[in-house]
Amino acid sequence: xxxxxxxxxxxxxxxxxxxxxxxxxxxxxxxxxxxxxxxxxxxxxxxxxxxxxxxxxxxxxxxxxxxxxxxxxxxxxxxxxxxxxxxxxxxxxxxxxxxxxxxxxxxxxxxxxxxxxxxxxxxxxxxxxxxxxxxxxxxxxxxxxxxxxxxxxxxxxxxxxxxxxxxxxxxxxxxxxxxxxxxxxxxxxxxxxxxxxxxxxxxxxxxxxxxxxxxxxxxxxxxxxxxxxxxxxxx
Numbered sequence: 001x002x003x004x005x006x007x008x009x010x011x012x013x014x015x016x017x018x019x020x021x022x023x024x025x026x027x028x029x030x031x032x033x034x035x036x037x038x039x040x041x042x043x044x045x046x047x048x049x050x051x052x053x054x055x056x057x058x059x060x061x062x063x064x065x066x067x068x069x070x071x072x073x074x075x076x077x078x079x080x081x082x083x084x085x086x087x088x089x090x091x092x093x094x095x096x097x098x099x100x101x102x103x104x105x106x107x108x109x110x111x112x113x114x115x116x117x118x119x120x121x122x123x124x125x126x127x128x129x130x131x132x133x134x135x136x137x138x139x140x141x142x143x144x145x146x147x148x149x150x151x152x153x154x155x156x157x158x159x160x161x162x163x164x165x166x167x168x169x170x171x172x173x174x175x176x177x178x179x180x181x182x183x184x185x186x187x188x189x190x191x192x193x194x195x196x197x198x199x200x201x202x203x204x205x206x207x208x209x210x211x212x213x214x215x216x217x218x219x220x221x222x223x224x225x226x227x228x229x230x231x232x233x234x235x
Contacts, residue, residue: 036118036197036205039170040069041104045088045189049099049173054130056169060103066091068193087124087188089181097178100189105169106196115164116202118156120192121209124180125149130171131159140175147175154209156202170194 044063052058070083088100108115117129119139126140126149137157141148159168172190180187195202 035201036195038193038195039104039106040067040193041065042067044103045100046103047088047093047096047098047100049101051173053101053103054135054171054173055133056105056167058103063103064092066102068190070192083192084122085191085193086186087176087184087191089188090186091188093188095181096188097176097181100174100176102172102174102190103169105167107167108163108165108196111164111198113164114161114199115159115196116156116199117159117170118154118195118197118202118205120190120194121152121154122191123152123174124176124187124189124191125152126175128173129157130173131163132169133171134160136160142175147177149175149177154206156206158199170196 042065044060045066046053046060046063053060066088068085070085089096093100117131117136119127119129119137123139126138126142126147128138128142129136136159137155139152139155140150172194174189176188195205197205
């Protein structure tokens with residue numbers, strides 16, 4: 001009799017669990033595609049400056065190749081960010097400051113929505129971005145009298161509406177101040193790969209980057225406030 005009751009209880013338990021499972025709505029299968037891609041290259045790199053280098057038909061076959069794939073486990077000791085790349089002064093161009101260019105030709109497939117290019121949050125020091133010879137964005141102030149650089153912040157630029165698929169040439173005109181190598185031994189150019197993707201996905205990444213900036217500023221302000229209060233306690 002005890003065995004019968006035990007079996008009956010187990011059977012009732014299974015019936016209840018089955019009823020609960022059937023009452024739940026079926027889960028939707030969601031497959032997320034790659035909405036954004038890191039452009040690690042290898043890129044073509046050349047020191048100097050010539051606006052003709054922005055054109056897609058320019059022959060850069062003689063330029064230096066520069067892979068922008070971050071080495072595993074790398075990080076910026078100053079900013080604490082992961083995926084950090086050493087700059088050009090640590091990659092065969094020691095002591096060089098001024099203008100330099102990066103170029104990359106890509107073939108885009110399957111992009112029906114507008115595209116945008118997210119630039120690295122860490123770069124030395126100012127830049128202009130060209131796609132198929134047309135400037136789409138700038139960070140810093142470029143004039144005939146020189147370049148004014150600012151602290152690098154999250155930036156992204158939309159591509160022309162017609163550029164959604166096919167062959168594209170991205171050219172980045174970089175400029176580094178001569179004083180920057182004194183602040184870090186591996187200065188120069190891009191310290192992360194640019195990211196190409198749907199404009200909506202890139203906008204989401206930019207918002208996340210700004211959240212990190214705000215958190216860092218807030219943390220630094222809080223630490224400074226605590227320090228000031230502590231020093232005031234010694235008065």
